[in-house]
Amino acid sequence: MPCIHPTDRIFVAGHLGLVGSALHRELLSRGYSDIVVRRRSELDLRDDAAVARFYAEAQPTVVFVAAARVGGILANLQRGAEFLHDNLQLQNSVIWGAHQAGVRRLIFLGSSCIYPRDAAQPMAETALLTGPLEPSNRAYALAKIAGLELVQTLRQQFGHDYLSVMPTNLYGPGDNFDPNESHVLPGLIRRIVAAKREQQSEVVVFGSGQPRREFLHADDCARAIVDVAERMDAGTLAGSSIGRAGFSHINIGSGDEVSIAEVARCIAELVGYAGRLRFDPSKPDGTPRKLLDCTLLRGLGFRPRIALVDGLRQTIDWYCQMLDQQSALLRR
Ligand code: GFB
Numbered sequence: 001m002p003c004i005h006p007t008d009r010i011f012v013a014g015h016l017g018l019v020g021s022a023l024h025r026e027l028l029s030r031g032y033s034d035i036v037v038r039r040r041s042e043l044d045l046r047d048d049a050a051v052a053r054f055y056a057e058a059q060p061t062v063v064f065v066a067a068a069r070v071g072g073i074l075a076n077l078q079r080g081a082e083f084l085h086d087n088l089q090l091q092n093s094v095i096w097g098a099h100q101a102g103v104r105r106l107i108f109l110g111s112s113c114i115y116p117r118d119a120a121q122p123m124a125e126t127a128l129l130t131g132p133l134e135p136s137n138r139a140y141a142l143a144k145i146a147g148l149e150l151v152q153t154l155r156q157q158f159g160h161d162y163l164s165v166m167p168t169n170l171y172g173p174g175d176n177f178d179p180n181e182s183h184v185l186p187g188l189i190r191r192i193v194a195a196k197r198e199q200q201s202e203v204v205v206f207g208s209g210q211p212r213r214e215f216l217h218a219d220d221c222a223r224a225i226v227d228v229a230e231r232m233d234a235g236t237l238a239g240s241s242i243g244r245a246g247f248s249h250i251n252i253g254s255g256d257e258v259s260i261a262e263v264a265r266c267i268a269e270l271v272g273y274a275g276r277l278r279f280d281p282s283k284p285d286g287t288p289r290k291l292l293d294c295t296l297l298r299g300l301g302f303r304p305r306i307a308l309v310d311g312l313r314q315t316i317d318w319y320c321q322m323l324d325q326q327s328a329l330l331r332r
Contacts, residue, residue, distance in 0.1 A: 003105060003161065003233045004062055009034045011060035013045055013094050014067025018175050019109065019167065022222035023066055030226060036060055046089035048097060055101035063098045064225070065091065065108040065147075071176075072183040073136050073206070073286045080139035087143035095150050099160065106162040107229050108151045110144040110249065112214075112290050113137045114166060122293035125166070125242045125249055134287040152248040161234045164249035165225055168292050172218035172311060173318035185215065185312070188264055189319055192271050202276040203268070206283035209261030214291045216254040217306040224252045224302045231300055242296055253292035254304040263308075270313050 004010070010027060014020035015037040027035055036058045043054050045067050069086040076083055091108070098106050115123045116131030128148075133141050151162045171185040179190065188205065195203045228250055237243040242250070258266070264277050294302075306314075 004032070004230050006031060007034070008032070008061045008105075009036060009059060010062045010064065011036045011058065012064045012066060014065070016040075017066060017068075017070075018172060018218045019170055019221055019225075020064075020066035021174055022172065022218040023064055023225055026219070026222040026226050045094055046086060048089075048093040051093040051097040052100065055097050055103070059101075061104045062229070063094065063103050063106045064229070065094050065106065067094070068109070068144075070111075070140075071181045072187060073284055075181045076137040076140055077284065078180075083137075084139035084143050087140065088146060091143065091147040091150065095147065095154070095162075098162075099154050099158065104161060105229070105233075106151070106160070107225060108147055108162070108164040109225070110148055110164050110166045111140070112166055112168045112251070112253070112292055113141045113287065114144050114148065115290070117287055121289050122253075122291040123251070124293040125247045125251055125296065126245050128247065128249075136284050136286045148249055155234050155248055159234075162248075163228065163232065163234060163237060165228055166249050166251045166292070167221050167225075168214040168216050168251075168253040168290065170216055170218050170221050171315060173315050174218070175315065177319060184213065184260060185263070185267075185315065186319075188267050189271075189312075189316055192264075192267050192273050193316070193320060193323070195275055196271050196273040200275060202278045203264075203273070204280045205260065205264045205277050206280055207260065207285040208281055209264065209277075209279045210259060211285045211287065212257050212259050212289045212291070213263070214253050214255065214257045215263070215308055215311075216252065216256070216304060217311040220254065220304040220306050221252055223305075224297060227300050227302050228252075228297070240296060240299075250296050251292040251294050252297055253294045254308075255291075255294070256304070256308045257289075257291045258308065263312075266309060267312060267316070270309070270316055
């Protein structure tokens with residue numbers, strides 16, 4: 001029996017975010033037509049009473065929790081309190097609310113920063129809670145770990161078919177390009193495109209350029225999440241090596257690992273920017289390396305389709321078109 005049925009009513013929490021929007025598109029493209037979404041202005045997911053009312057009215061049978069307060073390394077460092085508080089509130093409302101409303105199947109999205117800073121690479125699901133976290137995103141990581149534990153204990157205590165997935169660093173069109181909030185790829189694309197257009201002689205890259213990151217396109221991530229949701233129920237997971245070790249989450253990565261210096265050079269090349277890249281060691285490097293072990297996911301047959309260079313080209317094109325449209329509007 002499939003884990004999601006064509007007749008299921010699916011709630012995608014966070015359908016306007018980078019991964020939530022990709023997930024929404026992926027579900028529609030696979031023929032799921034009964035999909036419920038709510039904008040932030042319609043439903044504050046941190047408000048447990050409002051979420052409970054929503055569940056009672058909309059009666060979803062499957063929930064994807066893709067909503068979260070997220071941001072790059074600087075945003076995490078500057079606003080740890082909000083990252084901890086808002087994510088805990090949101091997770092508690094949406095996951096506990098689903099349990100109380102009798103939602104049959106739930107998939108919660110975490111992040112690869114839940115693993116210890118110095119975990120052995122690639123990081124298997126079993127590396128969770130084996131060492132200290134990276135300080136720059138400890139607040140966010142602890143919130144996500146609490147969400148994972150809530151999903152796991154609901155599964156153990158009540159037998160719910162609830163699982164968590166741990167995506168690596170994601171990117172793609174529709175990402176957040178805000179200079180204070182963004183992750184590395186949109187941050188660098190924004191500054192390198194501006195430097196090219198304004199003929200600046202150099203672009204600052206945060207940190208030493210030495211940290212390594214694994215990047216996955218949001219569309220590939222959405223495919224992986226739906227593959228997991230369709231094919232892996234709590235029972236199958238429990239029978240896997242990860243499940244037997246007492247874990248209920250699955251890594252989602254690409255294996256596409258590069259240093260920040262390499263990816264900055266790649267973006268400069270794609271943009272056609274010939275100026276200097278200046279590394280600024282006064283900015284934090286964060287975790288030295290974050291490569292996921294995706295043996296379990298690969299066992300489901302998942303392979304990423306979008307190579308990093310192609311995904312970057314597509315994201316840069318999307319961003320430049322958006323800039324051009326904005327300036328055309330301003331000229332009117
Ligand atoms: O993407 P990023 O902010 O997230 O930074 P993390 C990755 C690396 O890129 C760090 C460097 O070493 C940054 O110093 N970097 C270079 C830049 N230039 C830039 C830039 O212009 N902007 C940004 N943002 N970084 C986040 C966590 O960690 O990863 C979150 O803080 C979340 O909690 C997310 O888990 C996936 O990979 O370091």
